[in-house]
Amino acid sequence: MPAQDFTPAEYETRLSRTRAEMARRGLSVLILADPSNMAWLTGYDGWSFYVPQAVIVHVRDGVLWWGRTMDMPGAAQTTWLSDDDLFDWPEAHVQHPDHHPFDHLAESLQSRGWTAGIGVEMDNYYYSAAAHRVLERALGAGALQDATGLVNWQRAVKSGAELALMRKAGQLTAAMHRVLRETARPGLPKHELVARVQAAGLTGVPGLAGDYPAIVPIAPSAREAAAAHLTWNDKPMQPGEATYFEISGCYQRYHCPVSRTLHLGPPPAEMKRAEEAVLQAVADALAAARPGATCEAVAACVYDALGRAGFEKTSRTGYSVGLSYPPDWGERSMSLRPGDTTELQENMCFHLMPGLWTPEWGLAITETFVVTPDGGQPLTDIPRGIAEIG
């Protein structure tokens, strides 16, 4: 039974979209090592991606799960595939310097005659340079084609069922932020705060159990927050310091990341000014995020609003989100930034990220939104301004 609440028809649609794109690119076979893509097409769920595994889609002839022997029962339990569609590589290949699970995959492809028009996800955490070299040596470089993002792009427009899961994830995110606001206080060691926030996301709300998010809480304070991706430490929270929390609930692997900034005591004038600019940036970007607008046009709203207030942001200001596994909850397809001319479509979802990092502090106020004819609609409801504590 798949871990996720999707109908067979929904999986069929996903597969058809994927196969149509394969056909368009002349691919016969697609080897998907990205656990998010594996899950999206089959429902597969498990922390087994630290060893090689893949879902293999033939453009006509079947969908296979391939992985470690001890993970095959997990595939039987979580996917819609039949037992005949599951196959495993020999255990001796686990993290061995002299041979590789992909040796087995290459032989399996050869024995099926699947030796040309093979798409691989060349820029993915779970498809290593070594894996690729094995396939290249066995099948020839000409047999392989880069298909990074092929499935990620099919995931961009969410179904109704997916949106429902993302809104549920958003309820979990809101519960986490509630605990954050209610618990943060001067003197509380940050790791204790993070422990409670994370527990709130997992405990969830009645009827909604939390799963592990693809990124752990990012929670830097004061000058630490000049850096973008520090996690937490054991320092007590201090009056006069800002901490931003980039966190997400996760429901059946779907995410709804939202960042908020806490300030212990009244924020300094410059940070208040930045807050005002960021709130304007969020409002402007949401208003602009209608079907037909480009990613770069939405991004420009952010850069402009910040620029009018004298703040410069040089990093991308958002990206597509949805189903994901560590280490990234982004979908790695669209980015809200200059040069991304992708047109928004209804029911695409983005994490709008107008974070500002200065040498002295960081300020992050973000929203995950769905594209609607009326603009970007946040998928959860969390007070947006700097939370002033105490």
Place this chain on the structure above:
Amino acid sequence: MPAQDFTPAEYETRLSRTRAEMARRGLSVLILADPSNMAWLTGYDGWSFYVPQAVIVHVRDGVLWWGRTMDMPGAAQTTWLSDDDLFDWPEAHVQHPDHHPFDHLAESLQSRGWTAGIGVEMDNYYYSAAAHRVLERALGAGALQDATGLVNWQRAVKSGAELALMRKAGQLTAAMHRVLRETARPGLPKHELVARVQAAGLTGVPGLAGDYPAIVPIAPSAREAAAAHLTWNDKPMQPGEATYFEISGCYQRYHCPVSRTLHLGPPPAEMKRAEEAVLQAVADALAAARPGATCEAVAACVYDALGRAGFEKTSRTGYSVGLSYPPDWGERSMSLRPGDTTELQENMCFHLMPGLWTPEWGLAITETFVVTPDGGQPLTDIPRGIAEIG
């Protein structure tokens, strides 16, 4: 300031060991994309590994951190490197289909004249096939040499300071298991139990704050536990069911994974028999794990003890552990399995994993131990038998 409590002399030793091995292999430059290796050599810490980054070691001329602009302040805060040793790739390269951060790295290597004898970690989550192709095209395949595991192997024998951190992680693991035994009860939804266990690991014990482990709790119940790497769900725990928990505390990125099995009510006779065999396997393997014994000899103790009781285990039964980042807390060097003839040395650390998976249930009772002249010494103290609840 490095996030970890190591002296400059300890980092010096690590670097010397690494450079000696580079010299032995004829490498001038080593590009380390594995965040564990980056942290071990420089202290770098941050959830930034979802984009390309590396520590670059020249065999004589310096150590550099390279990453995304917004993560450079994090490198300044967490490493012992000077600001001159940090450099960044242009933000426009973030997850872009047409160009890649490694384009920038290739140019940087060329501008330094570092164009031959370059080691890369070909079989690592954070060195993609695409990254390798960029370097190959820019520098020629002959310039690159596979150095997967080069640093991982230097990490195998732990220093006194590292062992102290692993024992602290073990205290966190023990706190997690204590909460597990005290909280599990029939009817408790499993995600609520996991939330409390995870919070216990983060909240820690007085003076010890928890960090995020490299693997989230693995916690399958009853027939789910036939699969090796399922995480959790919202089902209430049932009388008559076993659940095994593979969990680890994490202290300053060091781990001490320990699995235990809970049974709600008295376990069936066959599971008790399996427990007895597994306890014997653990005892025999620990007794054998002295300096000079081989990995396969220690593993044989496990297979033999299980075999004498009529249980067959075909998977590896342990691996080297220590400092790590997701998705694996193993060090990916030594494995306790047939064919691994590595000789144990004092102060190596292993997660001994004699897990048994049957079609009907799974049983996991594991220990993380340090090799001493008297045999393997567990790094924490947690009641070993099946915990019978209620």
